[in-house]
Amino acid sequence: MLEASALFSYYGKSPIIQDVDFRVEAGSFTSILGRNGVGKTTLLRTIMGLTDAITGALRFEGADLARMPTHRRGRLGIGYIPQGREIIPRFTVRENIVMGTYARADGKRSIPEFIFELFPILRDFLGRRGGDLSGGQQQQLAIARALAMGPRVLLLDEPTEGIQPNIVRQIEDVILKLNREMGITVILVEQNVGFARRASDQFILLDKGRIALTGTGEKLTNEVADEYLTF
């Protein structure tokens, strides 16, 4: 579904992602791990076309992403949930979710009902401003916004970072459910090795912008984590 080969991605003249190859199958669950600053966020931003330049190949279901403007990538069904959530602070919860529908190919602007079943709190807060929600609620809103577009694949960047422990579990469950029950492909940047191991079909370990190790979920052992993830 999503494929990269010999991918380099740049901010200015510095190559942040270097010579990366990967392949993500439709319906699969991929985790991206690595220490702070190794380029995990940059890899997701590269998929969305938010870095300054790239070389190499990047394809999504046969379409060449490399030369496609960001707004068209969204319309292919790539839902991006960025680190720090980046919901629109002065938009109401409703406006934030409706914004997700702007990427829909069918032009519908209604909010799919299942979103409120996943996140009932958002229904109660529809009229509140996004900026006034707590961190956990903003994360739910960011996922809801991506779901409103009817995504084929979700790119989630540390969705549980800085969130109260009781909501972390709930968000993890939702991500699993979206993948296992709704068949949405998931690419997740994650610090929590336990969850990554439990959820993933495949993991990608980054180190200084390069892939240090990949494998299936079970191969993400504590020894591997000690070697590549502790400081």
Add this chain to the structure above:
Amino acid sequence: MPAGPAARDSRPPGPYVGWISMDAFFNQAFAGLSMASILLMVALGLAIIYGAMGVINLAHGEFVMLGAYSAWLLQTYFGFSILVSLPVVFLMVALIGLAVERGVVRWLYHRPLDTILATWGIGIVLQQLVRMGVGTDSRYVARPTILDGNVVLGGVVMSNYRIFVVVFSIAVLAATWYLLTRTEYGTRLRAVIQNKEISECYGIRSERVYAMTFAYGAGLAGIAGALVTPLVSVTPTMGTYLVVDAFLVVILGGVGSLMGTAVAAGLVGEATALFSFLLNDTLGRVAVLCAIILLIRFMPQGLFPDRVRR
């Protein structure tokens, strides 16, 4: 306090406060209100373009001027009354704005200083083109005949045309509010203003939103220029004077609040009219400028600062 018997003959009749004739005062206040309305439409366009793209559009006064010349052209060669011309003028100047944005401004969004210089240059070019095409003579546009006549309230005489300008500018304000807050275009624009990258991730073409916004702001300036033609003469430099006041309005009102722009336009328009009445034109403008500098000294964000946590 009544005026002394000797003065009574040379002064206007009606009640007085001190040496100020109340009738003259209110007439001046009404004239100020109609100029404030023109100012509002000019400032709205400036504020929207600045608020959306961070572009200080120094060609805005020339958009006003082009609106005025468009109205003159349509009246002189096609016999259109201003009322009929308004939508045509809006479209004409919006298209010119679109061409300026697509041709020049869009390449400079990341370079604020260069946009200032570039729009300044465009303004000069537009003025010069008009000078070469139409000449430097003042042109005049008749007000629409159905708006001839006055409404008289006691000693205050309000021309129907000025009343129309006031009402029309309020309608433009309301339409702009609706456009920005209640339509999908407006939502897209507000999304792009707050987070361009994420907006693009969700399918919004920020380039197109910027182009439309610039064109809309230019169109508003054009309408203001057309509406002001029966009140002032049309010259290639007419926009400069108006746009200076409009910049004061934007600074005073704060960016990002239509209400702020409206109130500030009212204040600047009225203050200019009344200070000029109490002092004289030149001193009046100096007084307005000093008042604004003082206000900004104590309220740097303008009258209606944006108090939202991010």
